[in-house]
Amino acid sequence: MLKTTVKISNVTNLSDARYCAGMGVELLGFNIDDSSEYFVDLKKFQEIRAWIAGVPIVAETTTSDPADLLEKLGKYQPDFIQISNPELLPWLKSETAKPLILKVEVDQDADDIEAILTKYAPYVTYFLLESSNNTSLDEDWPDFLKSLAQRFSILLGFGITPDNATFLTEDYNISGIALTGSEEIRPGFKDFGELMDILEALEEE
Template identity: 75%
Template sequence: MLKTVVKISNVTNLSDARYCAGMGVEMLGFSIDEAAETYVDLKKFNDIRSWIAGVQIVAETELTEASLLLEKIERYQPNAIQISNAELLPWLKSETARPLILKVEADQDADTIEEIMVKNAPYVTYFLLESGSDTPLAGDWQDFLNTLSARFSILLGFGITTENATFLLDDVNISGIALRGGEEIRPGYKDFGDLMDVLEALEEE
C-alpha cells in the first residue's frame, strides 16, 4: 500500500503497468493521441490492460476536437479521462460520468493557475500540475501549493524526489502525486530507476 494517491502518466509497456499495479498505484495513464511519442494503440492498450487489475485506467489526451475525443473514449473505454483543454470540460461532464482530470501547466503565473482551478473545479476530480521545464519545488512553491491544496484536489506532477515525497504529503497536504513511466530496455526488461525509488519511499511502513 502507498501513502497517497499515485498516478503514473505516459505508460507505454507492460513492465511499468504490472510493477506499478503491484505497488498499489491507483491510476495508470495511457496516451490515446496518435501524434504523441508515448501513444499506445488500441491493441497494445487492451493487451496491457488484460494483465493488470485493481487500478484505474486513464485516457490521456491533448485533443481539442470533441467528436474525435468521444470516438476515442468509446474505443478505449477508460475509467477516467485526462485532458489539457479546459474548454472541453462542460461538454465532457455532460457526456460521461467518468472522473475528469485537467492537466494544468505549472509554468504560468500563480494568478493564472488559480483562476483556471476556480473556473473548472465543478467539473474535475483532480487538477494535475505538470511543468514542461521541470520547475524545481523551490521558492514560493510550497506556500502556493498549500494555498491550492486547501481548496482543490491537486496531483503534483513535477519536482518530486525520494527526499521530498513524504514531506509533500505531510506538510503540503496535496491529494497525490503523478510520476511518469519510461521505455523498456527490451520487451520484459526495464530499469525502473527513480520511479521505483519514489514508490518505495511512499510505501506504508
C-alpha cells in the first residue's frame, strides 16, 4: 500500500507496469497517440494489460480531434481518459461516463492556471499539473499549490523527489502524485532508479 494515489504516466513496457502494479500504484497511463514517442500500439497494450488486471488504466492523449479520440477510446477501452485540450471536456463528458483527467502545464501565469482549474473543475476527476521546464517547488509555488489543493483534486507531476514525496502528500493536501515511466534497457531488464526510490518512500510502514 502507498500513502497516496500515484499515477504513472507514459508506461511503455511490461516491466514498469508489473513493478508499479505490485507496489500499489492506482493509475497506469498509456499514450494512445501514434505520433508520440511514448505511443503504445493496441497489440502491445493488450499484452501488457493482461498482466495487470485490476489496475485502472488511463488513456493519455493530446489530440484535439473528437472523431479520432472516440475511435481510439473504442479500441483501448480505458478506465480513465487524460487529455490536454480543455475545450474537449464538455463534449467528452457528454460522450462517456469515464472519469476525466486534464493535464495542465504549469509554465504559465498563476492566474491563468487558476482560471483553467476553476472553469473546468465540474468536468474532471483530477487535474494533472506538469512542467515541461522542470519547474521546482520553490519561491511562490508552495503557497500556491496549497491553495489549489484546497479547492481542486490535484495530481502533482513535477518537483517530486524521494525526500519530499511524503511531505508533499501530507502537508500540501494534494490528491496524489504523478511519475513517469521509462524505457527498458533491454526486454525484461530495467533500472527503476528514482521511480523506485519515490515509491518506496511512499510505502505504508
